[in-house]
Amino acid sequence: MTQMIAIAAAELRLMLRSRLALIGLAALLLLSGIAAVTSAVQTASASATRAAAQAATDEQFKTQPSRHPHRMVHYGTYALRPVGPLAAFDPGVDSFTGTVLFLEGHRQNSATFGAARESSDLVRFGQLTPAFVLQTLAPLLLVFLGFATVARERERGSLRALSAHGASAASILGGKVLALGGVALLAMAPALMALAWAALRHPGEGGIATLIALAYGVYLLVWVIGITAISALARTSQGALVTLLAIWAIVVVLVPRAAAGWAGVAEPLPSRVDTEFAIAADLRRMGDSHNPDDPHFAAFKQRILKQYGVATVDELPVNYRGLVGAEGERLTSELFALYAARADAIQLGQSARLETLGVLSPALAVRRASMVGAATDVATHLAFMNRAEAYRYQLIQRLNGLQVTQVSSADDRARSRDPLADQRTRISADFWKTMPQFQLAPSAPATRAAAMLPAMALLAFWLAIGVGLLWLARRNLDQTAA
Amino acid sequence: MPTPPLFIADLVVERGDKRIVDGLSLSLAPGEIYALLGGNGAGKSTTLFAILGFLERQGGSLTVGGVDVAANPDAVRRQVAYLPENVALYDHLTARENVDYFLKVAGCPRSRADVDAGFEGVGLAAAAWDERAARFSKGMRQKTAIALALLRETPLMLLDEPTSGLDPAAAGDFHRLLETLGRRGVAVLMVTHDLLGAADTADRIGLIQAGRIAREWTASPTVPRFDLNALHSGFASAR
């Protein structure tokens, strides 16, 4: 053990005396510091903006003057996706998906299918966030600092000198892992502080933040172990560098991109335009509430008349137009729900495929764990969309209900000719104040922790692979000590 | 009978598909200085590698202080100080840091005063003690490595061409050092091409040829200790 620590200390001293190593480490710390600060500032302002906008839009809706309920159906309102508690650490898919949704009658609006365009690109490269620094840049720094850790000693003959002094292969490799691990820990520090800060501002998120930190710890440990093993297995340090850079490019860049592309091809999500055409066609088939000869609405009318035991619409005690509006909304919303469910299934399928592909790249696994933990994954986004749609439906049907019960058919018909009738069709402004507001809480930390488990298992699998590689390197060192 | 610091019987070592050491037998008593001579490529360094367990043996027995190298190489290496043919020092470390580090790895850290004394003993100029090894001459590296080997204070020393790179005065000093080692009971196996130096200090001189000790001379208690003419002709005929 003292031997291992001595070897680790010597490795750290070498890094301290290498200008390149210090510059590399300083650059990474600077980048992750910048990432932590800008990400925190951006998220805080986005969070404040969205909260303010939601409050403003709610306020606007509530302060509407007395109006005909159907005008309110078209007036609509907005639902803004609240910023996740740990989004400052890992904004996940937030940057690609819509966060503002316009809610109105008869329509399900853009942000719903806004994700469609981007979904094959959900795992996109870029954006300086603490999570990105840890996933992408930290391994690269570790590669540059560690590729020669054992290979250099072999090339200079000091590896044999070490074993001649009784250093076992295990303590040489252990010492190197310890030293590089220390650097990894240091490199993680700013990002972890960003995570801790986000968790502190949201009580109850501490446990999940710890789990996320653990995921990144395991991820970087896999790199540290892998780098040390490859450095020991490679014949030259140059060979080790080339191998490790290739592995980095494949594991961190290529596989995640290819995996996202593959998921998009294997489960193609129809484009938004196609979806809207399909919905429009289905709507036409379903029935036109404004056409008196339309078979669906003719049947609907018969059913209503029979229900109330009257012969004509005019004899109904309720406002038939309101009923038709509610029925129309029910039909279209059913259709929207159908299409949305299909799109959800496809997107969740894509995201499940990406998760499975974590067996090909620990970067995919840690990305998944991080987004799920931070509640910035696809599933969270879809939950927002569905919650917003449910809210929209509820709101619109409430308005239609007002028309059915509070607005008389006669007034409705005379509205365009008779200003007094028009006046009577207006619902008091007080009603708007009682409308429920859109609210969405992030899923419980325990739920997210459970959802992180598969990705955590994949990271454990990668750790096992790394340890296996290190074991191979140890055997190799023992045999080629000469 | 106490276990000998080094015991080799019928050693066979192959490298690639070549049999380099082939039936070599050699034992050292405590305090004995043995000079191993032989032409280039005769297998001298290979023999030292086998003792350290860097190379597997294909036959024979080999123990250091009674411990079989094949069974426990780390235990053997802890009681052997080895001066390699090509000294490897860390360029970014000073002579002192190099020595301190290897001593720590070996599990036998020494005080600053001891290290100073070690450097002094091998004649390393005081100015070089805290200078980075990157700027060292071959002789300075050699002296640093010899000081390190001596500071280990092991019962057995394996020295591969220890005087290579040393100036004549330093080589002379080194031979005096060896004698004090011998008196302290340290067994020394020294590979060398320096016939005169060997004759000056060794208790026995062995000539390795065809993978074994082909001829061996033992020092006589009277001066001259060795018949230099016999050594010369033996050495010449071995080529």
Ligand SMILES: Nc1ncnc2c1ncn2[C@@H]1O[C@H](COP(=O)(O)OP(=O)(O)OP(=O)(O)O)[C@@H](O)[C@H]1O
């Ligand atoms: N890595 C190796 N693989 C195969 N054969 C080797 C290897 N290293 C050395 N040899 C061979 O082993 C033989 C003995 O080499 P060794 O280094 O033991 O000689 P030596 O007696 O120390 O010579 P020198 O006086 O030049 O140092 C030589 O024939 C050499 O070619």
Ligand SMILES: [Mg+2]
């Ligand atoms: Mg040699």
